[in-house]
Amino acid sequence: MKSKNSYHHGDLRNALLQAGERLLAKEGVVGLSLRSVAKEAGVSHSAPYRHFRDKGALLSAIAQAGFERLAEAMDKAEKQHPDDPAKQLLAAGIGYVTLAVGNPETANLMFGGAIKPDEKDAELMEAGDRAFQGLVRIIENGQQAGIYKERETMELALAAWSSSHGLALLITAGKLKDAASSEEQVTQLAASVCEILSRGMLK
Amino acid sequence: MKSKNSYHHGDLRNALLQAGERLLAKEGVVGLSLRSVAKEAGVSHSAPYRHFRDKGALLSAIAQAGFERLAEAMDKAEKQHPDDPAKQLLAAGIGYVTLAVGNPETANLMFGGAIKPDEKDAELMEAGDRAFQGLVRIIENGQQAGIYKERETMELALAAWSSSHGLALLITAGKLKDAASSEEQVTQLAASVCEILSRGMLK
DNA sequence: ACCTGAACACCGTTCAAGT
């Protein structure tokens, strides 16, 4: 049992993670300093170094939490429609885009290159892979149900991933300002992209 | 006629832009400081402020150049296949992805949220729009040729943009490390995604 | 008109010292 007012914080690691996410949402990845995170958590500017190797490690941990939420969204999409892999894919796409739009700065952190390749630790990569594997499973469900054309699982999964990912990042980057202001519009756009990908652009 | 050794640089704005792009490619958007750009250009750390309002304005100008190259790639894709809008779309997708993969840090700058929304000046937005309009024109060519299903131009364009954009950023973010190491592999992936989008995933 | 150098407030990181 630890007191919050004591010299020793007790759960500083989590407090820093929370403060980091809060400041990230407010200030963006450029405006987020390790010192401001420490201040927000109520500790000195050097305290974080007991829990994170450096600033990149904190960012990496925040990004990891984002990938875990993304993996959950994929799992949820699969379980929501146990016998309809087409609906699973639609729900996955909408979930992907909705999650990114709801946390645009986290999405930028996860995919925007703020974390240098050599700072990407194994845990971060694993969390990213888990999210992708959730989508791959949904594609495999469709293949087993025989609804897709004969193609490599990875090719289909990459096409689906690319279109959801692209739409999500176009929105978070503000390139679709007027067309994607409400959550309803965002859902509609995700559904439209998913349908075009499923049925094809060509006659 | 201006001398490079004189006290007055003569073309410092362009020199800073060039130095910025060079350092961006080498250090990434996180490692790029305005002071290092000034040093690379051989001027004092405060000289850039004669030519750019602040650091964001320099980044914005670099991003703008990136969008102009992207717009050129779209135009080139259209002109390369004057009578085949399907090939235009494939060339546009490959061009998009190839450009991003060749300049990953510039792509991150263009789409990664390093430039805050309020720093996005009119010129930057226009350059981005021009690139998108190039893609829209290619879609319209296909609609006029009657090759696409009946759908809003914008819906088709957004689906095409999303999938190319998503693939490009997945690669530059390093999420496809092993599958996209050579330029040939990258072209192949872009072609695969484009074909799946054109013909559809479903049987 | 354009560039420099000192100055200021901030930042990431380290390390001896405190509890």
Place this chain on the structure above:
DNA sequence: ACCTGAACACCGTTCAAGT
């Protein structure tokens, strides 16, 4: 074992002063 505070090298930005 965990946190603090001084210290260092860096950064963005401003501004009087130089050419």
